[in-house]
Amino acid sequence: MELSGAQIIMQFLEDEGVEFIFGYPGGAVLHIYDEIYRRDKIKHILVRHEQGATHMADGYARATGKPGVVLVTSGPGATNAVTGIATAHMDSIPMVVLTGQVPTPAIGSDAFQEVDCIGITRPCVKHNFLVKDVHDLASTLKKAFYVASSGRPGPVVVDIPKDVTLPDVKIPYEYPANITMRSYNPVSRGHTGQMKKALDLILSAKRPMVYTGGGVILDGASEELREFTRILGFPITNTLMGLGAYPGTDEQFVGMLGMHGTYEANMAMHNCDVLIGIGARFDDRVVGDVKQFCPGAKIVHIDIDPSSISKTVKVDVPIVGPVKSVLRDMIAMLKETNSRPDADSLAAWWRQVREWQSIDCLHYEWSDERIKPQYVVQKLYEATGGDAFVTSDVGQHQMWAAQFYPFDKPNRWINSGGLGTMGFGLPAAMGVQFAFPEAQVACVTGEGSIVMCIQELSTAKQYNLPIKVINLNNGYLGMVRQWQEFIYEKRESHSYLDSLPDFAKLAESFGHVGMRIDKPSDVDSALKEAFAMKDRLVFMDFVTDPSENVFPMMMAGKGQTDMLLPAFCKERELA
DSSP states (O other): EEEEEEHHHHHHHHHTTTTEEEEEEGGGGGGHHHHHOOOOOOOOEEEEEHHHHHHHHHHHHHHHHOOEEEEEETTTTHHHHHHHHHHHHHHTOOOOEEEEOOOGGGTTOOOOOOOOOHHHHHGSSSSEEOSSSGGHHHHHHHHHHHHHHHHHSOEEEEEEGGGOTTOOOOOEEEOOOOOTTTOOOOSSSOHHHHHHHHHHHHHHHEEEEEEEOHHHHHHTTTHHHHHHHHHHTTEEEEEETTTTOOTSSSSSEEEEOOOOOOOHHHHHHOOSSEEEEESSSOOOHHHOOOOGGTTTEEEEEEOOOOTTTTSSSSEEEEESSOOHHHHHHHHHHHOOOOOOOOOOHHHHHHHHHHHHHHTTTTTOOOOOSSBBHHHHHHHHHTTTTTOOOEOOOSHHHHHHHHHSSSSOOTTEOOOSSOOOOOHHHHHHHHHHHHHTTTOOEEEEEEHHHHHGGGHHHHHHHHTTOOOEEEEOOOSSSSSHHHHHHSTTTTTTOOOOOSOOOHHHHHHTTTEEEEEEEEGGGHHHHHHHHHHHTTOOOOEEEEEOOOOOOOOOOOOOSTTTTOOEHHHHHHHHHHH
């Protein structure tokens, strides 16, 4: 069949199995939008800001594992999307972003709404394409989806000049089911010899530690990770991005590690003799001072991305390959051998880990007068039965959500880990809700973050999304204020927020349900009431203790054992 460029785009997306396009129209993409009008197989979601479109597509992708799709116009449409593209890039989230561009003869002439989208996005995408010929359109789109979702996933931008989508220029179209890229061939299996070396080292461990990241979730390898860890009987920790890959309520799980990880996870990492890194990139929030990181450990590192191996921390046994297939192969090797780690040494190691756990590093002091944000998250866990999709923005509320909502399933914890993007939580929750309309979806946010994309409450109303917003409102940019307290002698330079809106009334003005909760005794009932409203977005504004800090806190640039703890826990540690 012969199709125009705009028709090719829409037909390809249908053939590719795309469910949603998150977008905002403009001059350079009007031919495409005219074709959207003529079709109804793919649902287009009209956002209120292009950043919201990218975050919705991102949330959809994190929850489903499928690439999110974005459509924006040229110029400011494309530049407004950059923050969301960079967010996905830092966390390796599959996304295809279609950006409009001025007609090809006008490129480089400073035409109306022209920007160099390829140049602007190059540092924050996995790859990008500029399509100058309609004959290249279908194959380029196929390459974009392949690159975005294979190997280490990431966002791909396809920049499409308006004349490539002209309705009166038609060419033969056939869905390119298979595509080959000579310069891009991600590995599909790990090296058998390296896996055997790794197992020999793992089975010799006296103080082992399993350290896993978002790569386990991205490759759908949670079941393999659970079997591998349980066969060995080792303690396991997840990064912020890896939460849910291993059940958060399991006795072998010692909590998140890193800057705001648990005392026991960081101490176990520091004192282990064999570290098994799986789908994690050894980022600065985990490692701290590289010179002090796991000083006595031999390190095994499994990752799909060869550039991540020994990038920050030198490892002893690298295995390049998909996490899922590598773990399957290593499990098979384990089952073929009768060798197991030394039971006595492992038991002694567990006794030490349990001793660190007794410090109770997540302890906080209860108050009858002020709502403690940790308590709100604990009650959220109870109200949802621990089975919600939880998105967050960035800051104290993000860390409390990670600490106090144990995730037993993968793809349930949706947050911006690498870039740390405020404004992410609400649109990401909407992307999740589109993917799973019957699921419980909660956005844990703060009053600083929520206002950055609060216009998407209008989108949520248009599509009747029953998200529950949990706003932990302390009147501060809380994490900034916390650092100012600890490092800058309490000089609160522009970390306080004056002139905040009445969030309950603001939510109501968008057509949603608004609640303001300022008493600890009302927290539980408010959450139960909100989640009982299955068909309404409920915005819960919890007025929380402004002096509360996130503990533990590993100081930036220090080692993993250099943690600030609550006074109560510090006394226990010294005792």
